[in-house]
Amino acid sequence: MSDLVPLTTDHPGQVASATPPAPGRSRRLSDRWLAVGFISPALLLLLAMSVFPLLWALYLSFTDYSATRGGPAQFVWFENYTAILTSAQVHLRALTTLIYVVGAVTLQTVLGFAIAYLISRRTHGRGLLTTLFLVPMMLSPVVVGLFWRFMLDAQFGVINSMLGSLGLGQVEWLTRQQTALISLIVVDTWQWTPFIMLIALAGLTAVPKYLYEAASIDRASEWFRFRTITLPLVWPLLLIAVLFRAIEAFRLFDLVYILTSGGPGVSTETLSFHVYKVAFLGFNTGTASAYGILMVLVVIVLTQLYLRYLNKLKED
């Protein structure tokens, strides 16, 4: 019995360090050094590819540095941040991004959950149906953007051709202010509804069957079962999917670049697209770094609030 105690400790390193080195191993090559040796490559990669760029961007965000103009970076302290936060151009893009995120994520959640609910009730062909529904999610956003651009073309596109055969007029999907943002939301929904569906399906299949059986014995209606059993049990998982999608949608760039280039005018320019323009059209690296840091902060703050809500939900 006494031999088993160290194995159950929650500090395996403590036990490992007490073990003498294997015969033939260099005395300098202790377990600690071995651990450091194994972790170092990944740690160095992380430092070089993630931590350093982030710290460097943070430093640049306080300067007027330009990647192409070169020369030393002059500190402007919070001038970049002040300019971004007070810019009407940025406010406009923030509003566009907000409308897009709310529209796309809401639509994806409703559709994704509805599809998952319908699939979960099927006994035959569920695997095949799930696989088919997942196909859009597996495609590259650039590919998706390009073929939707062709389909939505007002003159030659298949969507208007179908509308024409139904006796409806042509719609300028990508070149009118009212329809361009809707088109972006529809295309994003087409691609990412399967993600919500997948998470919701996992939640739905995990609901214990005996709850439904008990409800059936009590002659509970379909709606009552959905409202009191299905939804409360799936809701926390669904909210995590919504969180992932909201973060992704907040960073939207590729679909905008391919489908509308931010047009007409700047009416579909999202924050990410605007950062790209600031960074690469004028190479205002300092401003673009501050813009990027602010976007990261917004995501972190909103995520924290969201996670607190999720935890509260869990406790309740």
Add this chain to the structure above:
Amino acid sequence: MRYPQRRGRLSVPGRKVRLATAAMLVATAVAACGGGQDGSAPKAPATIPELTKDPLTLSFIWFDWPPAHALEAFANAEYTKQRPNVTIKVNTVPNANWHDAMFTQFAAHKTDFDIPILDSQHIGEAVTNGNILDITDFVKKNIDVKAYNPYLLAAYGQFPQAETGKRDENASLYGLPLLGDTWTMIYRKDLIGDKPPQTWDEMISVAEKCQADNPGVSGLAFHQANGSDAAAVTYNTVNGVYGGNLWDSKKRKIEGVLNDAAGQQAMDVLVNKMKPLTAKGSGNWFIDEVNAAVAQGKACIAFNWIAASGGLLDPKQSTLGATREQILEKLGFATLPSQKTNLVPLGGMGMHVSAYSPEAKQAEALNFMKWFEQADIQKKWAAAGGVPSRTDALESPEFLNAQPFNQVYTDSVPRMRDMWNVPEYARLVDIENTNVNAALNGAKTPKDALDDIAKEQQAVLNASNRKGGGGL
């Protein structure tokens, strides 16, 4: 027991790891800080240095369009006769990424190309940042400058920018012409007759009548997209024709110049008279879409760059005829109509030498430029589908007989006007593109769009001394 052990574990390798990490971060920061330049363009030697006899690949960068492929085929066929150890590679990127692809590499001070093909308006940005070689001395010693229309030589190489139609012989040169270009008017002879409209107003009324007489065919097709310089060139063209100015270059003044009465009239003509004659949903059209509309017989009159018009005569891409001759019975090419002025947009690009290319490749690049600008090579380039810049080549039968629209280019050379060739070009053109596109698609009124362009562009020019927030 636990606490001291954890401290102990961190204290031995942990301290060293942290020290090493900190040292690495400092070293990387120092490396990233270093390499800054003072911003002046380095000079190319007047005489071409000795060329290598080892195999060498000379790389260009351009956007993906027919002239890029024609250049690679032409140079590999002809230049290798003189330099058999050299292979020419023309790397291409989508048009919308062209500027970014070049300038992000310039920013890294390391390029995978030796000869960047810059738009004439990119020169200012590249020169100011020291990204391309100053080839003034090289040109003086190796190029017959009198063989060119002075403005063409200036437009594709001079900085500070030349005044329209002139060249400052004391200014420095940073490039040489590679491909000339301008807009051509493409018109349907079978629908509007053999004689092209002579004035802009006449062109609009002819297009209006043609559209009314031919259901399913739109009166006009032109660039309206908000990417690249599409919508901006369209407005600038109409602005020039109606007597407007883009800016006062000496005073660096845009507000009050661009949006003066002539500018407002040009915007009104574009949005209220020309736009209604275009196809529904054409608000994001650029080169390919305009060509597609012409090839499918969906436009009476269209405007496009000459260098991109070759495909219109390919029966495989056209519904207008089964042979080139049949297509030419229906399609005509003419210089742009005039109105208050006869200005046309300057297109085309020059070739430059990357300041970050190895010396052997810079020497080869200079040798290529010298070879390319010879009279007989320019004529061969014309025959291969290129648009040359030497006057003798422009007037040669090799060029004039190669394509039906080549005469349009030769006739247009004295009428050309360029945009702003300043380091802030990329931002200026984006402001103009997005606002003209907004006006064309009903997102802004013409007046608001033009006033916004003038105000925002002026702010960009004035922001050179601004601290923080540049680029918004």
